[in-house]
Amino acid sequence: MLIVNSPHNPTGLVMTKEEIDQLANIAKKHNLIVLSDEMYEKIISDGTEHVSIASLPGMAERTVTVNGFSKAYAMTGWRIGYLHAPSPLYQGIFRVHQFNTACVPAFTQKAALAAMERAGDVLEYMRHSFALRRTLLADALSNTEQLQVMEAAGAFYLFVRVHHQEANIREFALRLLEDTGVATVPGTAFGDAGEGYLRLSYAASDHVLLEAAKRLVNYVSH
Ligand SMILES: Cc1ncc(COP(=O)(O)O)c(C=O)c1O
Secondary structure, three states: OEEEEOOOOOOOOOOOHHHHHHHHHHHHHOOOOEEEEOOOOOOEOOOOOOOOHHHOOOOHHHEEEEEEOOOOOOOHHHOOEEEEOOHHHHHHHHHHHHHHHOOOOHHHHHHHHHHHHHOHHHHHHHHHHHHHHHHHHHHHOOOOOOEEEOOOOEOOEEEEEEOOOOOOHHHHHHHHHHHHOOOOEEHHHHOHHHOOEEEEEOOOOHHHHHHHHHHHHHHHHO
């Protein structure tokens, strides 16, 4: 199985149509099932296109697309998501789901329906706010050479390369939290390739982001 996640947690990267095309070709060539996690599809910068891999020719029959309400509708606590899968796979998924949770509670389904039917303008407002916050935070971190912010166009994360004196990025993140109160996620929480990086979430208000950025910049500059 090939697992695809765009827009991406933890980097905020959004894959281009060309990149998704290339992944689709690999999946077809090697007869792979694709799991496409599109949780952040609605949280994306102006002018950036989200491409669903299942929409490409010959892909719907080998792709499981998963999505949910946690991010775009800020409904993390409601625990509701959805998927689209080709029927042979769906039968197995259904069996597991049925005996794990039986079904999503009715009031949660109603809340999700209300979100879908009525979120319209709010969704657009949030999408725009996240885009502004992304720039706000990236700019606030840009005035020190100790931090390098990876370019991001989606989700609500920045992945930042940090030059520091600690043994590893986990130690740095713990010290940063203890000394400054700024909570981040060390890149290694997502795998070894994350060494040297911090994930910053900008799902917070502007003044909180600016204060956190000030403390982080201060911390790495001394
Ligand atoms: C890419 C991605 N997929 C799925 C999830 C899980 O979302 P949920 O709250 O619906 O379990 C997350 C949560 O952080 C995520 O980042």
